[in-house]
Amino acid sequence: xxxxxxxxxxxxxxxxxxxxxVTILISLLGYILYNGVPDINWxxxxxxxxxxxxxxxxxxxxxxxxxxxxxALIISFPIALGAGIYLSEYAKxxxxxxxxxxxxxxxxxxxxxxVGLFGYLLLVIQLNLGFSILAGAIALTFFxxxxxTRNIEESLSSVPDLQREAGTSLGxxxxxxxxxxxxxxxxxGILTGLILCSGRIFGEAAALIYTAGQSAPSVDYxxxxxxxxxxxxxxxxxxxxxxxxxxxxxxxxxxxxxxVISSASSAVLIIVILIFNLGARYLGNKLFKKMTAxx
Amino acid sequence: xxxxxxxxxxxxxxxxxxxFGKAICYSCxxxxxxxxxxxxxxxxxxxLATFTQNGVKFWNFLTQSDWKPGDVDKYGNPQVGALPMIxxxxxxxxxxxxxxxxxxxxxxxxMTEIANKKGAKFxxxxxxxxxxxxxxxxxxxxxxxxxxxxxxxxxxxxFGILSGTLVLFVMVLPTITSLSVDSLKSVPMHYCQxxxxxxxxxxxxxxxxILKAAAPGLLTAVIFGxxxxxxxxxxxxxxxxxxxxxxxxxxxxxxxxxxxxxxEIGNTxxxxxxxNALWSLALVLLFMSLLFNLVVRFIGRRGNIKNER
Amino acid sequence: MKKKTIIxxxxxxxxxxxxxxxxxxSNASKSSSSEVSGKITAVGSTALQPLVEKxxxxxxxxxxxxxITVQGGGSGTGLSQVQDGSVKxxxxxxxxxxxxxxxxxxxxxxxxxxxxxxxxVNKDAGVKNVTMDQxxxxxxxxxTNWKDLGGKDEKITVVNRAEGSGTRATFExxxxxxxxxxxxxxxxxxxxVQKIVSTTPGAISYLAFSYINDKVEALSIDDVKPTDDxxxxxxxxxxxxxxxxxxxxxxxxxxxxxxxxxxxxVQKKLVKDxxxxxxxxxxxxKDAKGTVTDK
Numbered sequence: 001x002x003x004x005x006x007x008x009x010x011x012x013x014x015x016x017x018x019x020x021x022v023t024i025l026i027s028l029l030g031y032i033l034y035n036g037v038p039d040i041n042w043x044x045x046x047x048x049x050x051x052x053x054x055x056x057x058x059x060x061x062x063x064x065x066x067x068x069x070x071x072a073l074i075i076s077f078p079i080a081l082g083a084g085i086y087l088s089e090y091a092k093x094x095x096x097x098x099x100x101x102x103x104x105x106x107x108x109x110x111x112x113x114x115v116g117l118f119g120y121l122l123l124v125i126q127l128n129l130g131f132s133i134l135a136g137a138i139a140l141t142f143f144x145x146x147x148x149t150r151n152i153e154e155s156l157s158s159v160p161d162l163q164r165e166a167g168t169s170l171g172x173x174x175x176x177x178x179x180x181x182x183x184x185x186x187x188x189g190i191l192t193g194l195i196l197c198s199g200r201i202f203g204e205a206a207a208l209i210y211t212a213g214q215s216a217p218s219v220d221y222x223x224x225x226x227x228x229x230x231x232x233x234x235x236x237x238x239x240x241x242x243x244x245x246x247x248x249x250x251x252x253x254x255x256x257x258x259x260v261i262s263s264a265s266s267a268v269l270i271i272v273i274l275i276f277n278l279g280a281r282y283l284g285n286k287l288f289k290k291m292t293a294x295x
Numbered sequence: 296x297x298x299x300x301x302x303x304x305x306x307x308x309x310x311x312x313x314x315f316g317k318a319i320c321y322s323c324x325x326x327x328x329x330x331x332x333x334x335x336x337x338x339x340x341x342x343l344a345t346f347t348q349n350g351v352k353f354w355n356f357l358t359q360s361d362w363k364p365g366d367v368d369k370y371g372n373p374q375v376g377a378l379p380m381i382x383x384x385x386x387x388x389x390x391x392x393x394x395x396x397x398x399x400x401x402x403x404x405x406m407t408e409i410a411n412k413k414g415a416k417f418x419x420x421x422x423x424x425x426x427x428x429x430x431x432x433x434x435x436x437x438x439x440x441x442x443x444x445x446x447x448x449x450x451x452x453x454f455g456i457l458s459g460t461l462v463l464f465v466m467v468l469p470t471i472t473s474l475s476v477d478s479l480k481s482v483p484m485h486y487c488q489x490x491x492x493x494x495x496x497x498x499x500x501x502x503x504x505i506l507k508a509a510a511p512g513l514l515t516a517v518i519f520g521x522x523x524x525x526x527x528x529x530x531x532x533x534x535x536x537x538x539x540x541x542x543x544x545x546x547x548x549x550x551x552x553x554x555x556x557x558x559e560i561g562n563t564x565x566x567x568x569x570x571n572a573l574w575s576l577a578l579v580l581l582f583m584s585l586l587f588n589l590v591v592r593f594i595g596r597r598g599n600i601k602n603e604r
Numbered sequence: 605m606k607k608k609t610i611i612x613x614x615x616x617x618x619x620x621x622x623x624x625x626x627x628x629x630s631n632a633s634k635s636s637s638s639e640v641s642g643k644i645t646a647v648g649s650t651a652l653q654p655l656v657e658k659x660x661x662x663x664x665x666x667x668x669x670x671x672i673t674v675q676g677g678g679s680g681t682g683l684s685q686v687q688d689g690s691v692k693x694x695x696x697x698x699x700x701x702x703x704x705x706x707x708x709x710x711x712x713x714x715x716x717x718x719x720x721x722x723x724x725v726n727k728d729a730g731v732k733n734v735t736m737d738q739x740x741x742x743x744x745x746x747x748t749n750w751k752d753l754g755g756k757d758e759k760i761t762v763v764n765r766a767e768g769s770g771t772r773a774t775f776e777x778x779x780x781x782x783x784x785x786x787x788x789x790x791x792x793x794x795x796x797v798q799k800i801v802s803t804t805p806g807a808i809s810y811l812a813f814s815y816i817n818d819k820v821e822a823l824s825i826d827d828v829k830p831t832d833d834x835x836x837x838x839x840x841x842x843x844x845x846x847x848x849x850x851x852x853x854x855x856x857x858x859x860x861x862x863x864x865x866x867x868x869x870v871q872k873k874l875v876k877d878x879x880x881x882x883x884x885x886x887x888x889x890k891d892a893k894g895t896v897t898d899k
Contacts, residue, residue, distance in 0.1 A: 003495075003496045004496060007499070010501075010502070014404055017405075018401060021398050022421075024468075025421050028425070029425075080323075081323070082322065083324045086321060086323065089320075102592075103331045103335075105515070105519065105522065106522075106585050106588060107330075109523075109526045110577070110580070111525075111526040111552075111556060111577065112528070114338065114577045117560065118337055121337075125690050131675055146519075147470075150474075150519070151474070158480060173309030173310065175313045175316030179316070189477050196469075198427070199427030205430065205529065213675045214653070214675060214676050215674050238673050246432060247429065250796070251795040252650045252654070254654065262435075266428070269427065270424060270428065274420065274424055438803065439803065442804075446804075452761050454804075533800075539787060548788075560681075561677050561678020561679070561680055561681050562678050562768035562769045564704065564705035565680075565705075566684070568704075569767075
């Protein structure tokens with residue numbers, strides 16, 4: 001078999017693989033959306049959940065998911081960024097770095113229920129945060145750090161050394177080179193990490209059951225003071241997210257329309273993630289264009 | 296004179312910036328290490344209590360197959376044999392990774408090397424969407440589609456390693472694909488250009504240059520995928536049957552470490568043997584993923600061309 | 605500069621949260637003079653959670669000074685946390701005496717509802733009534749085909765409940781008479797069990813009454829139908845209490861809330877809505893060892 005033929009064959013195989021992947025993805029998403037979208041209406045999005053009568057909505061859960069996402073990213077992103085910069089720019093290629101890398105990777109294989117229980121004992125009980133959005137956000141940080149750090153490291157090291165040399169030759173300090181040249185260049189890759197991460201935050205249930213809790217007390221959306229108990233911005237209140245709600249509805253709920261709520265919530269979740277992903281990518285691209293010379 | 300001297304001897308603004316930046320990065324990585332150490336210590340102290348306080352023999356834990364931590368057998372020993380779960384966790388993870396890797400790398404190669412911009416632009420958000428689907432939803436879809444499908448083809452109940460593998464396959468696909476895309480993208484453009492200039496076909500370039508140069512990154516992608524498969528509980532638990540039985544074949548009900556952990560932990564009382572035994576499972580899980588990690592790294596170290604940025 | 609902004613905003617957030625916790629604490633202590641106030645956290649049984657959550661919501665309407673958080677986590681978690689004093693109320697499906705590692709003497713039991721459970725099978729099996737002995741033989745693995753019970757020639761797939769769960773303890777003490785159950789599939793939530801039994805031909809498991817619907821077939825035992833009436837005079841043997849445990853006698857807000865849980869408002873309405881049986885309707889009572897006596 002000559003090179004040309006094998007090229008064609010391999011291309012064919014890759015197309016085949018991609019075709020199968022796309023089919024799986026599309027049919028999965030299609031299945032969820034097809035089952036859920038017809039039941040989504042304004043009432044569903046804007047009313048409170050019901051414990052055991054039909055007709056409940058997901059207003060609070062939806063908001064909690066978004067709020068938790070923001071808090072979790074605010075906490076985990078800077079840490080992961082620092083650690084990623086360390087691993088890609090400062091770390092020497094020796095056994096200590098190897099140990100650090102390995103331990104980060106091992107951390108990512110912990111079952112979420114273990115992270116949840118650890119978070120429960122440490123944050124909820126020891127640090128007295130109670131079942132709260134804050135405790136949930138910190139627990140999610142444990143779980144996001146590995147993937148995010150790794151991703152940032154990878155995207156930083158994919159920036160060609162030429163750029164570093166250029167920065168140094170202009171007389172910039174190493175730190176300025178990193179923050180002003182390397183980071184903006186690596187932005188698209190970092191963004192991917194961030195989006196993957198937010199996907200996991202949206203979809204995580206087991207770790208949150210023990211930290212952010214699985215009840216959504218009604219909150220006052222007109223109260224903008226985060227220090228009061230009833231404010232929707234209060235990070236110390238328990239908060240059931242959409243994923244936890246789906247879990248709860250499927251496992252222990254006696255609402256007659258549990259099936260409908262679950263499929264509609266899944267569809268809502270997917271749509272929200274989609275909007276978030278596209279939005280993040282759009283903003284990221286704008287930022288990328290603004291910060292670099294790329295067109 | 297003195298003024299100039301002090302100015303020269305003082306570290307410049309750039310140096311101070313450098314120190315500042317370094318300090319931030321070092322403290323971040325320090326924080327992560329501290330966190331890892333905390334969790335490790337926490338799990339180890341709870342997990343080892345089974346052996347130190349409750350007097351379970353470590354060897355029995357690894358090799359016996361009766362799991363009933365609340366009960367004792369006829370010799371008065373607690374029944375904590377984790378072997379079936381270890382075997383199942385191993386097989387599900389490896390099978391899912393083996394199945395997903397070609398698809399994921401194929402898709403990643405497609406997105407970075409073959410497809411035009413539109414194709415890649417379409418595929419990426421779709422793949423990222425999958426990460427955000429809660430595992431419960433995967434579990435229920437598996438229960439209503441995959442389990443009956445397997446039951447129809449192979450008979451039996453449909454619950455088992457095969458169903459678990461298929462569900463996990465879909466769940467780890469996005470993780471492996473996205474990370475693979477990143478590492479393929481980080482292969483310098485001039486490698487590719489040089490290879491094509493030498494007259495190599497596209498496939499030769501991909502196979503002999505790009506995939507090799509990206510090998511460490513691809514391996515990391517697979518490790519993260521396996522880690523996800525390992526740690527996944529809610530979805531697997533619904534389709535694998537969740538029965539502590541030694542798996543006889545791919546379609547007999549079995550149970551993974553995590554699914555057992557998740558089902559039972561809420562029903563146990565902290566500090567008692569049933570609870571400690573579950574933490575021991577978590578400890579085993581950690582060690583196994585460490586093992587996987589080292590093996591994959593070892594394989595990766597051989598036959599990889601030195602990757603310069 | 606960006607970095608600095610991130611860090612400073614993070615610091616600000618941290619400070620904010622400390623203040624928030626501080627505030628909420630001082631608020632709670634200040635206002636104790638006028639009416640009963642306080643913060644109650646109830647953790648434990650996921651099956652009992654919806655009832656307590658709903659009751660707590662209604663209760664707070666009249667007692668705005670009392671803040672109640674209801675979370676799941678499982679009976680074991682509930683009992684160990686209330687014993688440690690980390691939470692005020694531990695919800696449990698199981699008597700504290702039945703759990704190793706719990707000192708039942710330190711805890712006070714408040715029975716808030718009765719739950720009946722019934723064996724359910726896939727509709728395919730073609731069996732509607734079994735004797736108690738047959739049921740026992742199915743779950744101990746001695747009968748393995750439905751045709752032995754006059755049903756279809758189909759293998760029996762036993763789906764048990766999670767080891768250590770209240771549901772399983774109740775079922776085993778009523779049915780198995782100390783014999784050990786066959787090794788089989790195990791699931792821990794009513795919703796999942798219902799779904800599995802309804803989709804797997806030949807499957808058998810058991811569910812709380814409120815989760816039994818027309819997708820599964822509830823079995824009669826010795827020609828007694830699984831109904832609330834039959835539970836109340838112990839004709840139907842498989843039932844248990846839903847407990848709320850407190851450490852020592854409840855005080856202040858907790859006392860008031862538990863009194864409310866036992867009041868007619870909850871017992872006559874919410875308990876019924878949930879599909880539970882009110883403790884007031886019971887003609888018999890059961891102790892931790894399973895002995896049933898007339899009330």
